[in-house]
Amino acid sequence: MDANVYQHFRSEERPFIDTVQDWIEQVNIQYAPVLTEFLDPRQAFILETLVRQESDLRFRLFGGYEAAERKRCLIFPEYYEPTQEDFEIELFNVHYPKKFAVLSHGKILGSLIGTGIKREFLGDIISDGENWQVFIAKEISHYIQLQLTKIGNVKARLEERSYVDILMPKDSWSDETTTVSSLRLDNVIATLFNISRQRAKQLVESEKVKVNWAVTQRPDFVLDLLDIVSIRGFGRLQIQDIEGTTKKGKIRLNLGLLRK
Structure with a gap:
């Protein structure tokens, strides 16, 4: 990679820049799509900046719903026509005793990370004020379902849902x-x-x-x-x-x- 690319970003972002370059190289060599893990908005911006320098490549971001913050990216050659299924994202309800417990974004995230997975496998965690849902990378979702039995001290489990069941998030920017x-x-x-x-x-x-x-x-x-x-x-x-x-x-x- 042109070393001048680094000067446009923070020094601590260099490892991620190198990872993006590896993904780009993989697409160019194999002439086939590459799917990333979940990216935060800043990472997505870096990826977009680098991929746009490759005239023969395209990309698309998707996080499970239109307003998602954390998204997976599909990098692909010009010939490829991506579909929603290519992003391999699954939606889960968090089932817990609502009458006796109050959950929070932090508690849910902490418990999910506590199963031993990386944050990059998790998308947004959303709520309508009472119900909670989480977007998870398909390749790790079955493992998390088996491992997650509690959130904090509250019994909980994940139930797979269809995209038509997505909650309307309560928080509004x-x-x-x-x-x-x-x-x-x-x-x-x-x-x-x-x-x-x-x-x-x-x-x-x-x-x-x-x-x-x-x-x-x-x-x-x-x-x-x-x-x-x-x-x-x-x-x-x-x-x-x-x-x-x-x-x-x-x-x-x-x-x-x-x-x-």
């Missing part, structure tokens, strides 16, 4: 526009949730903030396009567009915001 003095993590959090910079810094350092589903303790972490930030007790944000700077030198952002 709002689109907002704002300006920030910098893309530092603590600065963006402070601006969007109207708290002090010091409070935002404390949230990060106390491991209450995740960037693209990974905990970070770096207040000076510089955010970029399509990063998703989760702040415990406050909500989530996604940087959807970086429009440039104002006359006063501030950065203009378009964001998706989910306030708790």
Whole structure:
């Protein structure tokens, strides 16, 4: 790969860039589609950027439903016509005693990861406020069904469902526009949730903030396009567009915001 590609992304993203290049090479050599694991929006953006440099290749992203955050990608030659079945995603209801227990996204994810699988095999976890569903890679779904018997201290099991049974997620994102003095993590959090910079810094350092589903303790972490930030007790944000700077030198952002 052209080493100059790396300069457009973060240094910690280099291993993923190399993985994408391996997928591209595999498609070119075998002249057949390659299906990725579930990608977060930032990874999908990197993949799209690299695949678009290959004039003979195409790609399609799908996460089980239209508004999915985490998606699998099919990279394929020009001749290929992909179908929904090519993405090998299965939908499951989480069956649990609703009268006696309250579940959360974190509890469900933790229990699924606790079966010994990688996060990359799991898509979105959605809820209508009471019922919960999860999208899982087909190649690992039977194993998870057998292994998952509890979520926290609550008995639970996964029941396969058809795509026509997908829940209407309760959470709804709002689109907002704002300006920030910098893309530092603590600065963006402070601006969007109207708290002090010091409070935002404390949230990060106390491991209450995740960037693209990974905990970070770096207040000076510089955010970029399509990063998703989760702040415990406050909500989530996604940087959807970086429009440039104002006359006063501030950065203009378009964001998706989910306030708790």
